[in-house]
Amino acid sequence: MxxxxxxxxxxxxxxxxxxxxxxxxxxxxxxxxxxxxxxxxxxxxxxxxxxxxxxxxxxxxxxxxxxxxxxxxxxxxxxxxxxxxxxxxxxxxxxxxxxxxxxxxxxxxxxxxxxxxxxxxxxxxxxxxxxxxxxxxxxxxxxxxxxxxxxxxxxxxxxxxxxxxxxxxxxxxxxxxxxxxxxxxxxxxxxxxxxxTLPAAGKPNFVLEAGExxxxxxxxxxxxxxxxxxxxxxxxxxxxxxxxxxxxxxxxxxxxxxxxxxxxxxxxxxxxxxxxxxxxxxxxxxxxxxxxxxxxxxxxxxxxxxxxxxxxxxxxxxxxxxAATDAPAWPGKGKLNAMPVAVMAERADSTATVAVAPGGDVARHLAQAAAEALITAEDKLTDLDARAGDGDLGASMARAALAIRALPETAWNAPSGALAEIGNALSRAIGGSSGPFYATALLRASRELAGGEATPARLADAFDAAVNAITELGGAKLGDRTMVDALEPAAVAFRNALSAGSLPADALRSAAEAAEKGAEHTATLRPRLGRASYLGERAVGVPDGGAVAVAIWLRAMADSLPTKKDAGE
Missing domain, CATH: 3.40.50.10440 (Dihydroxyacetone kinase; domain 1)
Structure with a gap:
C-alpha cells in the first residue's frame, strides 16, 4: 500500500x-x-x-x-x-x-x-x-x-x-x-x-466483497x-x-x-x-x-x-x-439555499418552423438504433477511455443516447430538422469534448440538408459537412488518433459507394465497415490531440474510444436497415 x-x-x-x-x-x-x-x-x-x-x-x-x-x-x-x-x-x-x-x-x-x-x-x-x-x-x-x-x-x-x-x-x-x-x-x-490502511500496518484490516x-x-x-x-x-x-x-x-x-x-x-x-x-x-x-x-x-x-x-x-x-470561529477546519454557518433551482428563460421552439418532409421516420429509426447500441456499449467505451483518457466517454455516450430517446415526436418531421434537434439535445446532455463535436457536426449537416429533399448526393454532402465541422472545431486530421480516423474514412466510403450506384442502405454499410477499420487502426497510432496525447507511446495498443464509438453507432444504423435480400430484390 x-x-x-x-x-x-x-x-x-x-x-x-x-x-x-x-x-x-x-x-x-x-x-x-x-x-x-x-x-x-x-x-x-x-x-x-x-x-x-x-x-x-x-x-x-x-x-x-x-x-x-x-x-x-x-x-x-x-x-x-x-x-x-x-x-x-x-x-x-x-x-x-x-x-x-x-x-x-x-x-x-x-x-x-x-x-x-x-x-x-x-x-x-x-x-x-x-x-x-x-x-x-x-x-x-x-x-x-x-x-x-x-x-x-x-x-x-x-x-x-x-x-x-x-x-x-x-x-x-x-x-x-x-x-x-x-x-x-x-x-x-x-x-x-x-x-x-494504517501507515504502520501497510494493509487493510478487513475485506469487503465488491457488492458489500x-x-x-x-x-x-x-x-x-x-x-x-x-x-x-x-x-x-x-x-x-x-x-x-x-x-x-x-x-x-x-x-x-x-x-x-x-x-x-x-x-x-x-x-x-x-x-x-x-x-x-x-x-x-x-x-x-x-x-x-x-x-x-x-x-x-x-x-x-x-x-x-x-x-x-x-x-x-x-x-x-x-457564532463566529476562526478554526481552520470549520466550514461556516451551513445555511441552506432557499431557492436551489433557477428556472431558465423560455426560448422559441426550434421545431415550430420545420416543414414536414419525407425521411423523418427513417431518421428516427436510424437514431434510435444508434442510441440503443451506445447504451449497450457503455461499459466497453468506459474501459477504452479509462485506458487512454479520463474514463467518461461511456457515460457521455449513454447520456447522448437517452437524450435522443427523449426527443418529442415533432423532432422527426424531416431529416434536416431531426439532425438539428439531435445536435441541440446532445449539446445539452453531454459535456467534455464529445458534446460540442457531435452537436457542431449535426447542426452543420442539418444546414446542408435544409430546404429540399434528402437525395443520396445531398446525404453524402451532409456527411462530408459534418466531418469538416469536427476537423475545423478541434483541429484533428486523419492519423491524429481521434474520432476523425473513423468518420473521415466512413464519409469517403459512403460517397464512393453512392457514386458506384449503391443504394443508401448499402452505402451506409460500406461506411460502417470503413469506420470499423479506421477505429481499429487507431490502436497503432501515437495520439497527437486530447487527453490521450499526454500518455504518448503508452496509449499505443489501445484503440481510440471516440473512434470506436463512431464505428459502433454507424454499424448499428447500417444493420438496422434491410438488405437487398430482405427487401426482395
Missing part, C-alpha cells in the same frame, strides 16, 4: 508540524503532540479552556478545530491510539486559567481513562476541570447500553457549541451543561465502502455492526437516517442540523449526492433541517464511506452553531 509518508513512527509529529505551519493562530508544543491556540490571553484573563483529542488519523479532527470560538487545545495520540495522560495534562496546564477547562472526550476506553486521569490530576493542582463524553453512535443501540456507545463525527458539533459558549464568557458549569446537552441531542451512523458495505462502523478502521448489500446513495442514506430518526425519537416538526461527514477518501461529488439524498429524505419525514454541512470533518484515515449526524436544535443552540 502506497503512502506519502517518511517514517511510520513519525507520521503524527510530521503531520502536526505541516498542519500548524499553514494555520496562523495555532502553535505546536515543543515536547508534546499538542496544538494550542496562539496567542492566548494572560492566564488570569482566560475564558473556559476547551480541550479535545484522541488518536490521530481522524484529520482534520482535532487540531483543525483549534481556534477562537472552538477548541483551545487538541491532543493527538498515535494513529487510532489515545494520547497519554501526560500529554493531556500538559495541554491543560498550558491553556487553562482560573476559569478552568472542559475536556470533550469520545467514548472509548483509552480516551476516557487518559483524559479522566489527567482531569483528576489537574484538579489536584487547583485547576477546575469538567468532562463531557460524546457517545453519538446509534448503530450500537441494540448491542450496548447508551452510555457505552462510541463517540464519532457528532463530536465536532459539540466542539462548536461548547466553543461558542466559552467565547461568550460563560462559566465552566454553564459550558459543561451546554456540551453535555448537545451530546445527548446527537445521533450518528456511518457506512464504509471499504477499509482503511459495512454498516454502523466506528472511526478506527474496525468493521461495522453488519455487512449489507451496496445500494444507491438514496438507499444507504435512508438506512442510516431511519436508524437515527428512530433512536432520537424524531418526528414531524422536529428541528435538526445535519452533518454529512466523509470518512477519508470519499470525494466531494459523492458527499454532495449524499447531502441531496439526506435533505430530500428528511423533508419527506417533515423534519426541518435548519443547517447542513458537507465535507470531511472527522475521518478514519483513507476509508471510503460517510456518516450522517443529526442534532436536534432550538433557537439558543442554533445561535451557538452560528
Amino acid at each position: 502506497k503512502k506519502l509518508i517518511n517514517d511510520p513512527l513519525h507520521v503524527v509529529r510530521e503531520m502536526l508540524e505541516g498542519a500548524v505551519a499553514t494555520s496562523p493562530g495555532q502553535a505546536l508544543l515543543d515536547r508534546e503532540n499538542v496544538v494550542v491556540r496562539q496567542p492566548l490571553p494572560t492566564r488570569n484573563a482566560r475564558q473556559v479552556a476547551l480541550l479535545s483529542g484522541g488518536g490521530s488519523g481522524h484529520e482534520p479532527a482535532h487540531a483543525g478545530y483549534v481556534g477562537e470560538g472552538m477548541l483551545t487545545a487538541a491532543i493527538a495520540g498515535d494513529v487510532f491510539t489515545s494520547p497519554s495522560t501526560d500529554a493531556v495534562l500538559a495541554a491543560i496546564r498550558e491553556v487553562a486559567g482560573p476559569a478552568g477547562a472542559l475536556l470533550i472526550v469520545k467514548n472509548y476506553t483509552g480516551d476516557r481513562l487518559n483524559f479522566g486521569l489527567a482531569a483528576e490530576l489537574a484538579r489536584g493542582e487547583g485547576i477546575p476541570v469538567e468532562v463531557a463524553v460524546v457517545a453519538d453512535d446509534v448503530a450500537l443501540r441494540d448491542t450496548v447500553e447508551k452510555s457505552r456507545r462510541r463517540g464519532i463525527a457528532g463530536t465536532v458539533l459539540v466542539h462548536k457549541i461548547a466553543g461558542a459558549a466559552a467565547a461568550r464568557g460563560k462559566s465552566l458549569a454553564e459550558v459543561a451543561d451546554l456540551a453535555r446537552s448537545a451530546c445527548d441531542a446527537i445521533g450518528t451512523m456511518g457506512v464504509a465502502l471499504g477499509p482503511c 458495505v459495512e454498516l454502523g462502523l466506528g472511526i478506527h478502521g474496525e468493521p461495522g455492526v453488519r455487512k449489507a448489500p451496496l445500494g444507491t446513495a438514496d438507499e444507504l442514506v435512508e438506512l442510516l437516517l431511519a436508524a437515527i430518526i428512530a433512536d432520537r425519537g424524531l418526528s414531524k416538526g422536529s428541528r435538526v442540523v445535519l452533518l454529512v461527514n466523509g470518512l477519508g477518501s470519499t470525494p466531494p461529488m459523492e458527499l454532495a449526492i449524499v447531502a441531496r439524498s439526506a435533505l430530500k429524505a428528511l423533508a419527506a419525514h417533515d423534519i426541518t433541517v435548519e443547517r447542513a454541512w458537507t465535507g470531511t470533518f472527522l475521518s478514519a484515515l483513507d476509508m471510503p464511506g460517510m456518516s450522517l449526524s443529526l442534532m436536534t436544535v432550538d433557537d439558543a443552540r442554533l445561535d451557538l452553531l452560528d
Whole structure:
C-alpha cells in the first residue's frame, strides 16, 4: 500500500508540524503532540479552556478545530491510539486559567481513562476541570447500553457549541451543561465502502466483497455492526437516517442540523449526492433541517464511506452553531439555499418552423438504433477511455443516447430538422469534448440538408459537412488518433459507394465497415490531440474510444436497415 509518508513512527509529529505551519493562530508544543491556540490571553484573563483529542488519523479532527470560538487545545495520540495522560495534562496546564477547562472526550476506553486521569490530576493542582463524553453512535443501540456507545463525527458539533459558549464568557458549569446537552441531542451512523490502511500496518484490516458495505462502523478502521448489500446513495442514506430518526425519537416538526461527514477518501461529488439524498429524505419525514454541512470533518484515515449526524436544535443552540470561529477546519454557518433551482428563460421552439418532409421516420429509426447500441456499449467505451483518457466517454455516450430517446415526436418531421434537434439535445446532455463535436457536426449537416429533399448526393454532402465541422472545431486530421480516423474514412466510403450506384442502405454499410477499420487502426497510432496525447507511446495498443464509438453507432444504423435480400430484390 502506497503512502506519502517518511517514517511510520513519525507520521503524527510530521503531520502536526505541516498542519500548524499553514494555520496562523495555532502553535505546536515543543515536547508534546499538542496544538494550542496562539496567542492566548494572560492566564488570569482566560475564558473556559476547551480541550479535545484522541488518536490521530481522524484529520482534520482535532487540531483543525483549534481556534477562537472552538477548541483551545487538541491532543493527538498515535494513529487510532489515545494520547497519554501526560500529554493531556500538559495541554491543560498550558491553556487553562482560573476559569478552568472542559475536556470533550469520545467514548472509548483509552480516551476516557487518559483524559479522566489527567482531569483528576489537574484538579489536584487547583485547576477546575469538567468532562463531557460524546457517545453519538446509534448503530450500537441494540448491542450496548447508551452510555457505552462510541463517540464519532457528532463530536465536532459539540466542539462548536461548547466553543461558542466559552467565547461568550460563560462559566465552566454553564459550558459543561451546554456540551453535555448537545451530546445527548446527537445521533450518528456511518457506512464504509471499504477499509482503511494504517501507515504502520501497510494493509487493510478487513475485506469487503465488491457488492458489500459495512454498516454502523466506528472511526478506527474496525468493521461495522453488519455487512449489507451496496445500494444507491438514496438507499444507504435512508438506512442510516431511519436508524437515527428512530433512536432520537424524531418526528414531524422536529428541528435538526445535519452533518454529512466523509470518512477519508470519499470525494466531494459523492458527499454532495449524499447531502441531496439526506435533505430530500428528511423533508419527506417533515423534519426541518435548519443547517447542513458537507465535507470531511472527522475521518478514519483513507476509508471510503460517510456518516450522517443529526442534532436536534432550538433557537439558543442554533445561535451557538452560528457564532463566529476562526478554526481552520470549520466550514461556516451551513445555511441552506432557499431557492436551489433557477428556472431558465423560455426560448422559441426550434421545431415550430420545420416543414414536414419525407425521411423523418427513417431518421428516427436510424437514431434510435444508434442510441440503443451506445447504451449497450457503455461499459466497453468506459474501459477504452479509462485506458487512454479520463474514463467518461461511456457515460457521455449513454447520456447522448437517452437524450435522443427523449426527443418529442415533432423532432422527426424531416431529416434536416431531426439532425438539428439531435445536435441541440446532445449539446445539452453531454459535456467534455464529445458534446460540442457531435452537436457542431449535426447542426452543420442539418444546414446542408435544409430546404429540399434528402437525395443520396445531398446525404453524402451532409456527411462530408459534418466531418469538416469536427476537423475545423478541434483541429484533428486523419492519423491524429481521434474520432476523425473513423468518420473521415466512413464519409469517403459512403460517397464512393453512392457514386458506384449503391443504394443508401448499402452505402451506409460500406461506411460502417470503413469506420470499423479506421477505429481499429487507431490502436497503432501515437495520439497527437486530447487527453490521450499526454500518455504518448503508452496509449499505443489501445484503440481510440471516440473512434470506436463512431464505428459502433454507424454499424448499428447500417444493420438496422434491410438488405437487398430482405427487401426482395
